[in-house]
Amino acid sequence: MKKTVFIKAIAVLFMAGSLQLTACKNKSKDAGSSNTDTTTVQTQTTAPVEIATDDSLTTGVRDATKDYPGVNATVDNGEVTLTGTIKRDRLTNLMQSLHALHPKKINNNLTIQ
Amino acid sequence: MALQAKYTELINAAKGGGVQNLQVREQDNVLYINGDAPSGAVKDNLWAIYNKIDPDYRAGDLVLDVNVSAAAGSKAKVTTQESNLNIRKGPGTDQPIVGKAAHNEIVTVLNQTNGQWWLIKTDKGAEGYVYSQYLTPQ
Numbered sequence: 001m002k003k004t005v006f007i008k009a010i011a012v013l014f015m016a017g018s019l020q021l022t023a024c025k026n027k028s029k030d031a032g033s034s035n036t037d038t039t040t041v042q043t044q045t046t047a048p049v050e051i052a053t054d055d056s057l058t059t060g061v062r063d064a065t066k067d068y069p070g071v072n073a074t075v076d077n078g079e080v081t082l083t084g085t086i087k088r089d090r091l092t093n094l095m096q097s098l099h100a101l102h103p104k105k106i107n108n109n110l111t112i113q
Numbered sequence: 114m115a116l117q118a119k120y121t122e123l124i125n126a127a128k129g130g131g132v133q134n135l136q137v138r139e140q141d142n143v144l145y146i147n148g149d150a151p152s153g154a155v156k157d158n159l160w161a162i163y164n165k166i167d168p169d170y171r172a173g174d175l176v177l178d179v180n181v182s183a184a185a186g187s188k189a190k191v192t193t194q195e196s197n198l199n200i201r202k203g204p205g206t207d208q209p210i211v212g213k214a215a216h217n218e219i220v221t222v223l224n225q226t227n228g229q230w231w232l233i234k235t236d237k238g239a240e241g242y243v244y245s246q247y248l249t250p251q
Contacts, residue, residue, distance in 0.1 A: 046138060048140070049138050049140045049145045049176075063229060091169065093246060095170050096156075096246065097246045100180055102178065104176075105174075107173050108169065108170050
């Protein structure tokens with residue numbers, strides 16, 4: 001009698017285990033296919049942003065800031081950092097010139113008068 | 114995606130204003146908006162919205178590169194603050210000055226060498242490169 005119960009218990013455990021295994025299998029399959037979909041969409045819509053070299057940025061920044069005597073600019077790894085002073089009515093014009101140079105980002109630490 | 118939400122008004126204004134080749138991309142916590150504006154008024158409007166969302170452009174989380182192009186042979190006005198505009202032999206402030214265009218003078222655009230420097234000719238015949246920030250296509 002005891003032996004039969006034991007065998008039944010083993011059989012139930014085994015069945016439960018195999019069910020679980022099947023469930024996991026299906027899950028990972030689904031996850032795998034949705035990952036593939038996401039990758040496809042990304043490659044279709046996103047081209048990397050073009051960032052200018054530091055040499056080209058340095059030349060561009062020199063030209064752009066030439067008529068702004070109070071403004072100092074440094075270029076490092078694509079980032080342009082502005083310090084010094086500027087009048088508020090000229091800030092937008094300077095920023096327009098700098099944004100067109102394809103920098104990675106612009107840090108505006110200018111004191112605005 | 115968070116930055117696109119922050120600058121939604123700007124992106125919608127670019128679409129609504131007829132900006133061509135519009136690209137909106139987010140990379141390393143900076144949003145990049147590129148395109149060709151149909152007029153200086155559309156570009157100015159985008160910058161006004163940018164300045165409203167991020168006063169004095171302090172956040173450093175947007176690169177707005179939307180510029181107005183001028184066809185070869187078209188006219189442009191010299192929009193310096195008040196001074197004359199230097200015409201240079203080549204595209205760069207290290208190039209020698211070969212002439213001047215007066216404030217508010219109308220010149221002919223011969224070639225857009227790059228985003229910063231345009232080759233122009235004045236009615237008096239002076240020809241060379243000027244900084245495009247000081248030209249407004251007519």
